[in-house]
């Protein structure tokens with residue numbers, strides 16, 4: 001496993017981290033298999049999605065802000081909306097790796113989703129590589 005850090009700038013921010021994940025996959029030496037991209041946070045998420053038109057990013061940031069249900073929240077820290085979005089969107093994505101590169105579609109990128117920023121965030125990349133006998137093992141053994 002390896003990790004890197006990103007400082008977010010907005011309350012809700014969809015940040016393209018594809019290049020950083022590619023570099024992490026290379027550092028791990030994954031040739032084929034998959035990587036798990038995850039955040040050890042309760043108010044952030046990871047997605048795979050459209051990375052070409054920047055309007056998609058601002059559209060999704062506005063959509064996520066409106067997605068929070070209108071229910072009373074008791075959590076005293078006052079950030080249950082961010083906890084809801086983190087659990088609804090998900091804190092990890094599994095990405096296939098082929099020939100040492102994350103296998104993404106032409107219009108796909110990997111995104112950190114900040115939901116309670118701005119903050120310093122940690123992104124963890126764990127290798128799940130195929131072995132000779134077909135069993136799977138994690139890359140941090």
Ligand code: ZN
Nearest residue numbers: 075077079080
């Ligand atoms: Zn909280």
